[in-house]
Amino acid sequence: MLKDITLGQFFPGKSPIHRMDPRTKLILTVVYIVTLFLATNWFSYGLMMAFLVLCIKISTIPPKSIVRGMKPLVFILVFTAILNLFYSDGGVELVRIGSLAITTEGLKRAFFMIWRILMLISGTFLLTYTTSPISLTDGLESLMNPLKKLHVPVHELAMMMSIALRFIPTLIEETDKIMNAQKARGADFETGSIIDRAKALVPVLVPLFISAFRRADELATAMECRCYQGGEGRTKMKLLRFSRVDIRAFEVCTCLVAGVVTLAAFGL
Amino acid sequence: MEENMKDIISAQKLAFRYQGLDGAPDVVVFENLNLSIKEGSFTAVLGTNGCGKSTLAKHFNSILLPSGGKVYVCGLDTSDPDRLMAVRRNVGMVFQNPDNQIVANVVEEDVAFGPENLGVASPEIRRRVDVALKQVGMYEYREHAPHLLSGGQKQRIAIAGVIAMEPRCIVLDEPTAMLDPQGRKDVMDTVKRLNQEKGITVILITHHMDEAAQADRVVVLNKGTVAADGTPREVFSQVKLLHQIGLAAPDSVELCWELNQQGFDLPLTMLNPKECAQALCDWLKA
Numbered sequence: 377m378l379k380d381i382t383l384g385q386f387f388p389g390k391s392p393i394h395r396m397d398p399r400t401k402l403i404l405t406v407v408y409i410v411t412l413f414l415a416t417n418w419f420s421y422g423l424m425m426a427f428l429v430l431c432i433k434i435s436t437i438p439p440k441s442i443v444r445g446m447k448p449l450v451f452i453l454v455f456t457a458i459l460n461l462f463y464s465d466g467g468v469e470l471v472r473i474g475s476l477a478i479t480t481e482g483l484k485r486a487f488f489m490i491w492r493i494l495m496l497i498s499g500t501f502l503l504t505y506t507t508s509p510i511s512l513t514d515g516l517e518s519l520m521n522p523l524k525k526l527h528v529p530v531h532e533l534a535m536m537m538s539i540a541l542r543f544i545p546t547l548i549e550e551t552d553k554i555m556n557a558q559k560a561r562g563a564d565f566e567t568g569s570i571i572d573r574a575k576a577l578v579p580v581l582v583p584l585f586i587s588a589f590r591r592a593d594e595l596a597t598a599m600e601c602r603c604y605q606g607g608e609g610r611t612k613m614k615l616l617r618f619s620r621v622d623i624r625a626f627e628v629c630t631c632l633v634a635g636v637v638t639l640a641a642f643g644l
Numbered sequence: 645m646e647e648n649m650k651d652i653i654s655a656q657k658l659a660f661r662y663q664g665l666d667g668a669p670d671v672v673v674f675e676n677l678n679l680s681i682k683e684g685s686f687t688a689v690l691g692t693n694g695c696g697k698s699t700l701a702k703h704f705n706s707i708l709l710p711s712g713g714k715v716y717v718c719g720l721d722t723s724d725p726d727r728l729m730a731v732r733r734n735v736g737m738v739f740q741n742p743d744n745q746i747v748a749n750v751v752e753e754d755v756a757f758g759p760e761n762l763g764v765a766s767p768e769i770r771r772r773v774d775v776a777l778k779q780v781g782m783y784e785y786r787e788h789a790p791h792l793l794s795g796g797q798k799q800r801i802a803i804a805g806v807i808a809m810e811p812r813c814i815v816l817d818e819p820t821a822m823l824d825p826q827g828r829k830d831v832m833d834t835v836k837r838l839n840q841e842k843g844i845t846v847i848l849i850t851h852h853m854d855e856a857a858q859a860d861r862v863v864v865l866n867k868g869t870v871a872a873d874g875t876p877r878e879v880f881s882q883v884k885l886l887h888q889i890g891l892a893a894p895d896s897v898e899l900c901w902e903l904n905q906q907g908f909d910l911p912l913t914m915l916n917p918k919e920c921a922q923a924l925c926d927w928l929k930a
Contacts, residue, residue, distance in 0.1 A: 510753045538748065538749070541749060594741065594744035600707065601705055601737040602747075603729055604761045605729070611759075611760050611764055613760060613769040
């Protein structure tokens with residue numbers, strides 16, 4: 377169960393999407409999400425879908441792993457679909473259960489909502505799958521740089537984020553180990569009510585927290601040993617540089633936004 | 645203040661105590677320790693748990709500061725805050741748990757962490773990272789995620805991260821304690837190669853006698869003092885002393901020592917099974 381978590385997972389590769397500057401990818405992901413909410417109907421959705429499929433194709437990310445990443449979201453999707461299904465007015469009534477009715481309009485809305493969420497998540501997956509967490513945080517740091525003037529600790533935030541990402545797999549592994557150790561001593565995580573199961577997790581969380589603090593302490597010492605003293609005077613091995621790929625990407629996305637806006641204006 | 649320039653590290657009358665918690669008495673680790681390490685040497689430090697090995701190592705790059713006496717690194721006083729970075733740049737540290745010293749999600753980014761902190765220019769960092777990764781034999785893994793590597797590989801990444809800072813000395817604090825035999829061998833081979841080919845001074849803190857036997861010099865610490873100091877052959881032949889402290893000699897020496905108790909008369913200078921077999925063979929033929 378713990379192995380399924382794909383948060384922050386990165387697939388190394390050499391595709392044009394991998395080679396893009398993280399800043400470009402971050403900006404364009406935001407643009408993509410906004411555009412997604414501008415799309416209103418079959419044609420604009422189709423255009424967004426075509427764009428997404430094209431991006432996935434170019435990125436050489438196996439579509440399977442994107443689908444796998446969706447699994448934990450099934451509940452949210454079903455929930456949203458049901459809400460939209462019953463709480464939309466208009467259209468022809470299809471089925472009636474008591475005071476709740478399913479209409480064609482509700483069906484359509486539910487369908488588009490799921491489609492939208494799926495595209496939204498796939499798009500953001502594409503960002504995290506093709507960008508190493510380090511370049512992602514580098515990108516964020518660079519984009520947030522103007523905030524330094526307002527005394528926002530941008531470098532420290534970026535560093536914290538990259539360390540957090542770095543330790544996710546380590547801590548997952550450790551949780552697994554502790555759970556197995558507790559199971560070996562007769563702990564039961566699978567049966568009983570939700571409250572019982574939550575209680576059973578306490579003996580897992582306590583050692584996990586203690587070891588996380590110990591790790592943090594050791595990591596801090598190791599970082600000090602390697603002359604870390606905050607962002608001042610620090611250089612980077614990989615400098616962020618916009619290249620031709622980025623310009624191309626901005627061009628394509630401008631066309632996409634223009635296309636979707638035009639289609640939406642005609643209600644398509 | 646005299647400093648011998650040939651000594652890359654020297655502890656002079658070093659005293660150190662950990663503050664006792666809640667009014668408990670302080671824990672005295674060192675009272676008067678003198679130890680110097682020659683530039684380019686390979687020194688192993690042995691001792692039982694709690695004898696102060698790790699505490700000593702932390703004095704070598706200003707993580708801990710002496711409560712009394714001085715520690716000099718490359719002639720620099722480690723307690724001088726202005727020289728802190730110079731000291732740490734010259735003495736790299738590798739710790740026991742590779743998971744807790746790797747900062748980045750990609751191997752090469754982690755190796756670059758040290759030089760980045762030093763403010764080295766980007767192309768130079770790239771060069772150093774490539775060189776360091778090749779030296780530890782991990783170049784082909786440069787784009788991998790560290791958590792997917794084996795313990796021995798992770799530990800070599802940690803070593804690469806240290807040598808990318810181009811230190812003159814590396815202190816390894818039980819680097820092989822969590823590794824399997826293959827990982828241990830890979831790490832030891834890497835460390836020896838760095839010492840021999842690059843002339844980097846190595847201080848290896850270990851619990852494994854066979855690793856210590858590969859060093860030029862072995863220092864045995866006991867209760868905060870130097871109990872034995874010399875070449876591996878000199879130190880390990882003092883089997884009785886080692887036993888008193890709670891340590892053991894390498895297996896081959898132990899075997900010969902046990903045989904001597906039974907009336908054999910073997911020298912106690914065989915540091916590995918091969919030498920031991922040869923000595924036994926000679927003795928039986930004679």
